[in-house]
Amino acid sequence: MLTMDNIVREGHPALREVAKPLTFPLSEEERTLAHEMMAFLENSQDPDISEEYGLRAGVGLAAPQLAIPKRMIAVLIPGEYEDDPPELKAVMVNPKIVSHSVENICLKDGEGCLSVDRDVPGFVVRHTRITVTYQDINGKTFKKRFKEYPAIVLQHEIDHLNGIMFYDHINKENPLNLDDDVKILG
Known part of the structure; x- marks a missing residue:
């Protein structure tokens, strides 16, 4: 089981x-990694498990x-209400x-990251x-559109594959300055 100890920090x-592309079929180790990444997100969003293991809630990893330089992400974005199915649950x-x-x-309120403790x-x-193209763990190719919060989460995670941290996007001179045409969510 992955815990916060497995996550490298800034x-x-x-x-x-920059992470390397994966080839298919995935190795057993890569398939296990995919399952462990999703399990971490599920556990981090479960109040009892997250408290027991000291996990910070995450929607993407x-x-x-x-510290695995491979182009793989997991996302688990909860539905609007507790009983809803996930809005987005995928290993890409x-x-x-x-x-x-x-x-x-x-x-x-800005963005946070499991790798940033501040x-x-x-x-x-x-x-x-x-619009994102990706494969699932079996190699099936998808092309899907995402908007607003799921799009933000995916951009954050895909940035990780390119060695980019979320705070690299913040205006260094004036962090709270926004152009008038930027929509604020939340």
Whole structure:
């Protein structure tokens, strides 16, 4: 079982590496990694398990956050209500943003990251809508559109595959400055 001890923190060189694409069929080790990453997200969102193991709640996890330089992410975005099915639950192999909107969006309270143990004030401006291509763990290819919160989460995780941290997007001079046309979510 993955815990917070398995997640590397800012300053670790793995977080600044560009991850390598995976080839199919995935190895048994890579398939296990996919399952463990999703299990971590599920456990982190379960109040009892997260408290017992000291897990911070997460909606996304990228392999580089485990010091594994491979292009794999897991996302688990809860539905609006507790009994809803997940809005998005997927392990994505070799995800790539192939198009995006001109409109931009950001979270009202900024972004957080399992690899960052501090609050980083500032708006992280992202594309409101994105189209992503990826494979599942069996090699089946998908092309899907995402908007608003799921799009923000995916951009955050795909950035990890490219050695980019969320705070790299924050305006260094004025972290709380936003263009008038940026939608604020939350």
